[in-house]
Amino acid sequence: MTGAPEGESVTLDLLKKKMTEFAKERDWEQFHSPRNLLLALVGEVGELSEIFQWKGEVPKGLPDWKEEEKVHLGEELSDVLLYLVQLSDICGIDLGKAALRKVELNAVKYAVSKKKSQTSITCTDNNVTGSC
Numbered sequence: 001m002t003g004a005p006e007g008e009s010v011t012l013d014l015l016k017k018k019m020t021e022f023a024k025e026r027d028w029e030q031f032h033s034p035r036n037l038l039l040a041l042v043g044e045v046g047e048l049s050e051i052f053q054w055k056g057e058v059p060k061g062l063p064d065w066k067e068e069e070k071v072h073l074g075e076e077l078s079d080v081l082l083y084l085v086q087l088s089d090i091c092g093i094d095l096g097k098a099a100l101r102k103v104e105l106n107a108v109k110y111a112v113s114k115k116k117s118q119t120s121i122t123c124t125d126n127n128v129t130g131s132c
């Protein structure tokens, strides 16, 4: 498997196709049930968490991290994404469309306050104004 073709952006669809090909080449589709993919996803979230474990709060951009630590972080983030893409695919969910729809739902649920001086947001589902 190679990366994205020259000049082509990485899309969820490209990742989905590459993982379908990856599983097919190895005859691993038989193992890729929704439950198995979910468990694999959770396992990778655990591996991702281990990277941050015991470090305390870390500044944005991870300025003090070694290059190899950042590479490792990228690998674990990718494992989570790749299992999520496969899980969505096997469940017949268009992840890109579902996520865009969720962004819209979130914007309605957490409406931005009209008073720009305030940093508060409004929770429309529980009628509370302020942080929620």
Ligand SMILES: Nc1ccn([C@H]2C[C@H](O)[C@@H](COP(=O)(O)OP(=O)(O)OP(=O)(O)O)O2)c(=O)n1
Pocket: 019, 022, 028, 031, 047, 078, 079, 082, 083
């Ligand atoms: N049945 C499988 C096995 C692996 N993968 C893919 C998805 C992940 O991107 C990666 C996971 O591989 P590993 O289980 O080897 O996990 P790690 O790469 O995290 O290795 P390790 O757990 O040794 O750190 O491979 C997959 O799609 N289906």
